[in-house]
Every structure is written in C-alpha cells, then in structure tokens.
Amino acid sequence: MSIKSSRALRLKRLVRWGGAIAAGTVLLSACGSSSSSTATTAPKPTITLVTNSWEGSLANNVVAQYVIEKDLHYPVKLLDLAEIPAWPATASGSVSAVLEVWGHYNHYQTYVVGNHEVINAGLEGPTGNIGWYIPTYLLKSHPELATWQGVKADWQLFVTPQTAPQGEFLDGAPSYVTNDAALVKTLGINMKVVYAGSEAAQLSQIETAYKAKKPIIFYWYTPQYFNHVYSFSQVTLPPFTQACAKLPAADINCAYPPYYLYKIMNSKLPTTAPSVAKFIQAFNWTAADQNSVSYDMAVNKLSGPAAAAKFVNSHQSLVQSWINGAPTAKKAPVLGT
CATH class of the missing domain: 3.40.190.100 (Glycine betaine-binding periplasmic protein; domain 2)
Structure with missing residues (x-):
C-alpha cells in the first residue's frame, strides 16, 4: 500500500472515530448533562525535511518519511534546499530537520552554540x-x-x-x-x-x-x-x-578534514512534535544501509516510497530502535568543515 493511500485510509478511520466520539457526546448530553462541549484535537504539524542535492540525502528522507507517516502519523514534506540556506530555514522553523549535515562549523557556531535556534540531533552513522x-x-x-x-x-x-x-x-x-x-x-x-x-x-x-x-x-x-x-x-x-x-x-593547501555526519533540527520540534524529535535523535544507520536505498532508487528505479518500504520491511529491529531507542551520540563539526 502506498504512503498516500495509507494516509487516506487513516484519515477515513479518523473521521469514523471522530463521528463515534461526537455521537457519544450527544448521548451523554441528552441523558442530563448541564453543559455540552465538543473536544477538538489540533491537527499535527507537517514535518519538513530538507533534501540536499545528493542521492544519500534523499535516501535518508524517504525512509524517515515512510516511518514518520506510517508509525508516528505526522504528515511529511520533503523540501529541496541547498546546504547553507537550510541552516536559517531550520532556525526559523520553516524546516523541521536536516538528516545529513556535512560539517558547516561556522553555521554550527551561529545557530547551535550561539542562538540555540537549532539542535544538534546526534550522529547519523556514516563518516x-x-x-x-x-x-x-x-x-x-x-x-x-x-x-x-x-x-x-x-x-x-x-x-x-x-x-x-x-x-x-x-x-x-x-x-x-x-x-x-x-x-x-x-x-x-x-x-x-x-x-x-x-x-x-x-x-x-x-x-x-x-x-x-x-x-x-x-x-x-x-x-x-x-x-x-x-x-x-x-x-x-x-x-x-x-x-x-x-x-x-x-x-587552503591540505586535504579535506574528516566529516562526522550529523543531524540538526529546529529547537522547538521536541515541543511541537515530541515523537518525531525523538525519532530524529535516534535515527542512525550505516553507509551500506544508505547506499542500498540510494541504489534501489537510482539504479533499480524504485520510487522513493517503494525503496523505503523495502528497507523498512527488512530492517524492523533497526526501525524500532529509531522509534523507541535512545538518542545517538553527538559530535560537533571540526574547524575547516
């Protein structure tokens, strides 16, 4: 079942469930309640993940989107954006998270260490x-x-x-x-x-x-x-x-430094979408994992949702560790990145 169709099915179920709650409220009111009110649940915010212009970034995001929508029930939007503009966008809240950051020491100092508008969400896994x-x-x-x-x-x-x-x-x-x-x-x-x-x-x-x-x-x-x-x-x-x-x-006259790939997210995400923030902080996989999803999309021509479903269905223990596990270790980018 596609992500889109599963979301539509969940919506129908929510509508039916909401109707049952409303009917129960009316029944209780008819039985003698002195006041009537209908409780409403605020819609969940859309989670916006930045996709940079390399295949590995997209691989991260299609898998995260699949899990966040299917298991955490938040709508997800993937936004194409370059590396540097992604920082102020994350700080402002127009972007929820970036799941693969390569260095950016100066931006880290400004937004994570300086004004605390961005959170270091821990290491992604690959170096x-x-x-x-x-x-x-x-x-x-x-x-x-x-x-x-x-x-x-x-x-x-x-x-x-x-x-x-x-x-x-x-x-x-x-x-x-x-x-x-x-x-x-x-x-x-x-x-x-x-x-x-x-x-x-x-x-x-x-x-x-x-x-x-x-x-x-x-x-x-x-x-x-x-x-x-x-x-x-x-x-x-x-x-x-x-x-x-x-x-x-x-x-510059030397080789590139090592890059400990890490994740960032908006500082308010743990409040606005706590289960998603927890998932992002726990998200961690290997270079081989990422390459397998990238390969399925780029070479085997699977759609993003299909590649994500294939990976998720064959790595259930790993996925559960993202949903229920502890945050990954944190490491700040080094000078020169």
Missing part, C-alpha cells in the same frame, strides 16, 4: 570522506597519479576543449563547500575547476568518461552508491591539519 578521485583504470596505467604530485606532473592528461590549455578538474554543484579551486592554486597545478552543476550532472560526466576509459579527475565523496557501480581511487593530498583549517578559504 563522510571528501577528496580527489580518479577511475582505477587510470591509476593502473598511470600509478604516479596516486598523489597530487603526480597530478601536477601529468596535468596534460586532463585537458578538455572547455579548459584548454589547462587541465580540467570536475567539481559537483556550486553550492557544495569545496576547497578545490584553492588547492589547484596553492599546489601549483595547471588545472581549471569546472562545476557540473549538480550531483546528477557530475555523475553523468563521470560515467561517460568511465565507459570510454578516458582520463578524468574529480571531487568525490563517500558514502555514495555510485562507488559500488564503478571503481574509483583517491588521490593523496597533503594531510589535513588544524593549521591548514585556520587558513583563509582561498589559501
């Missing part, structure tokens, strides 16, 4: 990793590309009509927080950063190059279901340090 990647077939033919020094020496491999006479470094969405333009400059690599525009557009370009066995170097990350479709290898950058994290954005 995010961002870096430079190339197809493994390219590494086999050019083993020097395992490090940034090799990329610097072999930049000519990546020249495209769009960037000639420079090499091309392929980035994702302009809204992503990236250090690649700074790294290309500070490491002295003769390359130009080109933004694909979205994760989907970047995936398309990577896939086209991969199938043709062409050289390509790109910003990439885990968890991501695409890593189970094709074989990629990470390029070693100068190690991340706190000293590097304190540099101006344009001067």
